[in-house]
Amino acid sequence: MSSRHRKTKSNRPDEREEIRSIYADLASRELPRECAVRTHCCHFRLSGHTPMLTLGEALYAARGVRASGRTKLKPHPDGACPLLGSDGRCTIYEHRPFGCRTHFCQAAGGMYPRKHVADLIQRLEALDEKLGGDGGRPLVSILPEVL
Numbered sequence: 001m002s003s004r005h006r007k008t009k010s011n012r013p014d015e016r017e018e019i020r021s022i023y024a025d026l027a028s029r030e031l032p033r034e035c036a037v038r039t040h041c042c043h044f045r046l047s048g049h050t051p052m053l054t055l056g057e058a059l060y061a062a063r064g065v066r067a068s069g070r071t072k073l074k075p076h077p078d079g080a081c082p083l084l085g086s087d088g089r090c091t092i093y094e095h096r097p098f099g100c101r102t103h104f105c106q107a108a109g110g111m112y113p114r115k116h117v118a119d120l121i122q123r124l125e126a127l128d129e130k131l132g133g134d135g136g137r138p139l140v141s142i143l144p145e146v147l
């Protein structure tokens with residue numbers, strides 16, 4: 001969708017119900033993964049990966065950021081995710097994006113096979129379209145724009 005047709009904050013549908021439903025559906029799918037909270041996946045320079053967020057995920061993550069009293073993201077000194085706290089924990093855990101829920105960390109067992117989550121990715125993309133998004137974009141790029 002061109003920026004000319006992009007939905008503004010005031011006419012954008014609320015993303016919460018669908019995002020919560022997608023995350024709940026994901027959580028109900030049993031796959032052998034064990035997060036050891038090493039936060040390797042949150043250290044983008046180390047992992048070589050940055051979560052890509054659709055607009056619905058970004059809007060929902062932004063709610064988590066605002067709920068913690070922040071209106072801006074400060075770059076992490078180590079080049080890690082700006083949402084990684086000084087205690088080594090995600091500061092928006094309940095609002096973390098889809099990619100952070102599918103264990104792209106090898107230590108946890110590796111990324112979920114796409115066939116297990118393809119329908120959920122399609123739902124995220126459909127919501128992105130409805131909200132006027134431009135598809136998945138890096139967390140550090142899309143999140144500041146919606147805060």
Ligand code: SF4
Pocket residue numbers: 041042051081082083084085089090091092093096097100
């Ligand atoms: S949003 Fe949270 S879980 Fe995801 S990379 Fe950032 S700190 Fe890690």
